[in-house]
Amino acid sequence: MSLAHQRKKQPDVLREQLLLAAARLAIQKGVQGISIEAVASLAGVSKGGLQHHFRSKQALLDALFERAWQDFLAALTSAIATDPCERGRATRAYVRVTAGMAAADEEPALWSALTIIMLADAALRARWSAWIQAHTPLDAAASEEEAAALLLCRLAADGLYLNDLQGCHDISPSLRAATLRQLEHLSYGKNPP
Numbered sequence: 001m002s003l004a005h006q007r008k009k010q011p012d013v014l015r016e017q018l019l020l021a022a023a024r025l026a027i028q029k030g031v032q033g034i035s036i037e038a039v040a041s042l043a044g045v046s047k048g049g050l051q052h053h054f055r056s057k058q059a060l061l062d063a064l065f066e067r068a069w070q071d072f073l074a075a076l077t078s079a080i081a082t083d084p085c086e087r088g089r090a091t092r093a094y095v096r097v098t099a100g101m102a103a104a105d106e107e108p109a110l111w112s113a114l115t116i117i118m119l120a121d122a123a124l125r126a127r128w129s130a131w132i133q134a135h136t137p138l139d140a141a142a143s144e145e146e147a148a149a150l151l152l153c154r155l156a157a158d159g160l161y162l163n164d165l166q167g168c169h170d171i172s173p174s175l176r177a178a179t180l181r182q183l184e185h186l187s188y189g190k191n192p193p
Contacts, residue, residue: 015053017043019064019110026113031120034061061117065124068114072097073135088187090139091150095183098157101164112165146189153183 021043025033036057040050054060079093101111118125138154141147160179163169171179185192 023113095157
């Protein structure tokens, strides 16, 4: 006999558990490894319990991305708000948040899984790209050269994040910190504070 009816209902906790199970499956088996049945099994709930929160695999993936987008946006907004120098502020925030994603995530599998899913799914890549462009606009630049420097900072941060996931280059903590300092310095333009 099931004791499910006696368990305290915690829908937010269960929803988070389901999202993390989907992320773990994406890391272990790729996008094709994510199914309603597999996620339910890994999370220790019934298929019906999962479908109460997410009626389809697509709804589950959408929720996973929505959570990531909101977390990213909150961290970005906070980083922008605490930077006293207006020139290059959004770029520095982008670099700091992106560089910290793999290391700071309580469940590193989430960002790793999202990256894997995006690389495999053109529609999700397009959605992520549109979201990034809408919510992380480039800083105003005084010249094409300055705009290129700011873009270079963002692209380097993306590359550092991918390296964190893949481990292609063995970067010591001190070299990583020096790289981030160089990107920050570059983001201030010709007259850093």
